[in-house]
Amino acid sequence: MKKEKRTTILRFYSFTKGLRHNFVLALLTMAISVFAGYMTPQIIRVTVDSVINDSPFNLPSFLATQIENMGGRDFLRQNLILCALASLLFAVLAGISTYLSRMNMAKGCEGTVTKIRNTLFSHIQRLPYAWHNKNQTGDIIQRCTQDVDLIHNFINDQMMELVRVVFLIVVSLALMFSMNAKLALIAFIFIPIVVGYSMIFFVIVGDRFRIADEAEGKLTAMVQENLTGVRVVRAFGRERFEKDKFNKQNDLFSDLWVRLGHVMGVNWGIGDLLSGIQVLTIIAAGIVFVVDGAITEGEYLAFVAYNSMLVWPTRSLGRLLSELSKTGISSKRIFEILDAEPEKDAETPVTPPMDRDIVFKHVNFSYGTSGEVLHDIDLKIPAGTTLGILGSTGSGKSTLTYLLDRLYELPEGSGEITIGGVDIRNIALSHLRGNIGIVLQEPFLFSKSFKDTISDGSNRHDIESVRKYARLAVIDDTIDRFAEGYDTQIGERGVTISGGQKQRVAIARMLMQNTPIKIFDDSLSAVDMETDAKIRESINKNVRGTTILIAHRITTIMNADQIIVMDKGRIVQRGTHETLSKEDGIYKRIYDTQRSAT
Numbered sequence: 001m002k003k004e005k006r007t008t009i010l011r012f013y014s015f016t017k018g019l020r021h022n023f024v025l026a027l028l029t030m031a032i033s034v035f036a037g038y039m040t041p042q043i044i045r046v047t048v049d050s051v052i053n054d055s056p057f058n059l060p061s062f063l064a065t066q067i068e069n070m071g072g073r074d075f076l077r078q079n080l081i082l083c084a085l086a087s088l089l090f091a092v093l094a095g096i097s098t099y100l101s102r103m104n105m106a107k108g109c110e111g112t113v114t115k116i117r118n119t120l121f122s123h124i125q126r127l128p129y130a131w132h133n134k135n136q137t138g139d140i141i142q143r144c145t146q147d148v149d150l151i152h153n154f155i156n157d158q159m160m161e162l163v164r165v166v167f168l169i170v171v172s173l174a175l176m177f178s179m180n181a182k183l184a185l186i187a188f189i190f191i192p193i194v195v196g197y198s199m200i201f202f203v204i205v206g207d208r209f210r211i212a213d214e215a216e217g218k219l220t221a222m223v224q225e226n227l228t229g230v231r232v233v234r235a236f237g238r239e240r241f242e243k244d245k246f247n248k249q250n251d252l253f254s255d256l257w258v259r260l261g262h263v264m265g266v267n268w269g270i271g272d273l274l275s276g277i278q279v280l281t282i283i284a285a286g287i288v289f290v291v292d293g294a295i296t297e298g299e300y301l302a303f304v305a306y307n308s309m310l311v312w313p314t315r316s317l318g319r320l321l322s323e324l325s326k327t328g329i330s331s332k333r334i335f336e337i338l339d340a341e342p343e344k345d346a347e348t349p350v351t352p353p354m355d356r357d358i359v360f361k362h363v364n365f366s367y368g369t370s371g372e373v374l375h376d377i378d379l380k381i382p383a384g385t386t387l388g389i390l391g392s393t394g395s396g397k398s399t400l401t402y403l404l405d406r407l408y409e410l411p412e413g414s415g416e417i418t419i420g421g422v423d424i425r426n427i428a429l430s431h432l433r434g435n436i437g438i439v440l441q442e443p444f445l446f447s448k449s450f451k452d453t454i455s456d457g458s459n460r461h462d463i464e465s466v467r468k469y470a471r472l473a474v475i476d477d478t479i480d481r482f483a484e485g486y487d488t489q490i491g492e493r494g495v496t497i498s499g500g501q502k503q504r505v506a507i508a509r510m511l512m513q514n515t516p517i518k519i520f521d522d523s524l525s526a527v528d529m530e531t532d533a534k535i536r537e538s539i540n541k542n543v544r545g546t547t548i549l550i551a552h553r554i555t556t557i558m559n560a561d562q563i564i565v566m567d568k569g570r571i572v573q574r575g576t577h578e579t580l581s582k583e584d585g586i587y588k589r590i591y592d593t594q595r596s597a598t
């Protein structure tokens with residue numbers, strides 16, 4: 001059972017480390033403020049009963065002695081202002097302690113939430129690629145923002161409020177019981193009723209909030225997908241379709257919130273009704289008690305004041321419980337991320353030289369969702385050579401590279417991939433990935449200048465080095481044509497560059513990282529044949545290391561030292577361009593087709 005995840009908000013306790021003194025101070029000063037607030041009705045009671053009327057002073061002995069020393073009842077009657085000043089003193093004390101309480105709570109809360117956000121973000125960075133593929137980006141964003149905000153509200157408002165409310169109820173009841181137990185009991189009876197029905201709403205609200213929160217996650221995911229794919233939306237004239245799809249989800253989302261609001265409304269309404277009945281009961285019963293002489297007039301006034309102080313927190317307790325229910329759902333959604341297993345190194349990871357032979361030994365692989373994607377792959381890529389991979393879409397070419405880069409882990413018993421004889425599962429992940437450069441068919445470029453983009457991941461940032469690699473990727477002239485040259489910003493707030501230009505910038509970036517293993521995953525597909533040839537020629541002449549070239553175009557891979565042809569997850573042909581172009585099979589068919597097309 002130890003493994004069973006505790007998904008309650010209490011798990012956030014560890015994030016309060018180093019800030020707990022703020023929370024303790026916040027609670028202490030809050031207690032002082034509550035105490036000071038409770039003193040005013042006591043001052044009114046003493047003033048009415050023992051200063052204006054003639055009842056004996058019903059006060060702790062040290063206070064009664066103090067009043068006697070000052071001149072007793074007669075002195076106070078002539079100086080009623082002193083009673084007012086005492087009230088003012090407690091009001092000031094309440095104000096100052098409330099300020100200190102909020103200040104400390106804000107410090108503790110902001111510090112805790114900052115830690116939660118940082119931990120979430122860095123944990124997400126370490127989660128496997130497979131996890132990212134399985135989860136919608138919009139939903140992850142929703143969890144990191146909206147759900148974290150709810151935790152913020154919980155710590156900043158609800159937690160404090162909960163303690164305050166419980167404290168207020170206990171103090172009110174204690175004071176009321178000390179004045180008249182029977183009347184206090186009448187006031188108390190309403191509390192279990194309010195808490196009881198609030199518990200029912202706790203469950204209903206929690207359920208509805210989870211559904212509404214998930215719907216919001218879908219809505220965020222929809223917006224995110226639409227914005228990312230804005231080009232496709234425009235190109236296919238899908239604006240209306242996208243708008244309708246969004247409107248539908250938005251209607252569903254707002255419908256869910258209306259329903260949640262309905263439940264909350266009923267909850268609050270019943271709470272208010274019960275509170276009204278409770279107040280009326282105490283006012284009426286109190287009058288009967290005064291008439292019967294069971295309590296004094298001063299006690300009655302104090303009792304009604306304390307009762308109103310009791311009603312508000314009791315009603316709040318009901319609301320708080322339903323809010324807490326939402327917080328519980330949010331914390332569960334956050335811990336679903338934090339509990340996801342991050343990528344791990346072997347127990348004693350090694351960092352061997354990577355400019356060595358790469359070997360795939362009887363590799364089989366499945367993503368788990370469909371059948372086997374790779375079947376019995378046996379392949380050796382001698383160090384410093386170029387491997388060309390050709391194959392139909394979905395034949396498993398990219399999967400080979402994902403496995404090499406350990407974006408997906410090869411399970412035990414599914415074969416082995418080694419570099420220089422070392423199983424890659426034993427190589428430190430940062431070492432492995434730091435030594436393998438990949439350019440994808442649709443590379444992702446961050447919003448930076450050309451210069452910063454190309455030097456990203458390299459330890460050199462001087463313009464001459466950047467230019468050198470831009471030249472190798474045949475993108476130097478294009479960059480120079482922009483008004484701000486290498487300082488031109490690309491991406492969201494900068495210039496838009498074509499798919500082929502993007503590919504070439506990504507190639508320059510990868511070449512500048514100067515990794516001993518380089519993978520080009522169909523990354524010349526968007527450049528014209530002539531530029532493709534120029535890039536390959538400059539790479540052949542100037543770049544050393546092991547290269548894996550995946551392409552659909554024969555001309556891209558024809559100079560490779562070794563070429564494999566893949567079909568349905570198997571290597572169906574292997575050789576060089578010389579041998580394969582003469583052998584009957586897929587390679588020759590594609591070669592003939594592409595030759596006749598040019």
Ligand SMILES: Nc1ncnc2c1ncn2[C@@H]1O[C@H](COP(=O)(O)OP(=O)(O)OP(=O)(O)O)[C@@H](O)[C@H]1O
Pocket residue numbers: 133367369373391392393394395396397398399400522
């Ligand atoms: N993350 C994934 N989860 C589940 N299945 C996947 C995943 N990635 C790829 N596949 C499936 O694995 C098979 C091989 O895909 P892969 O991307 O390796 O093919 P490919 O030869 O590189 O194709 P292309 O030339 O179109 O890039 C395909 O059937 C694909 O649908």
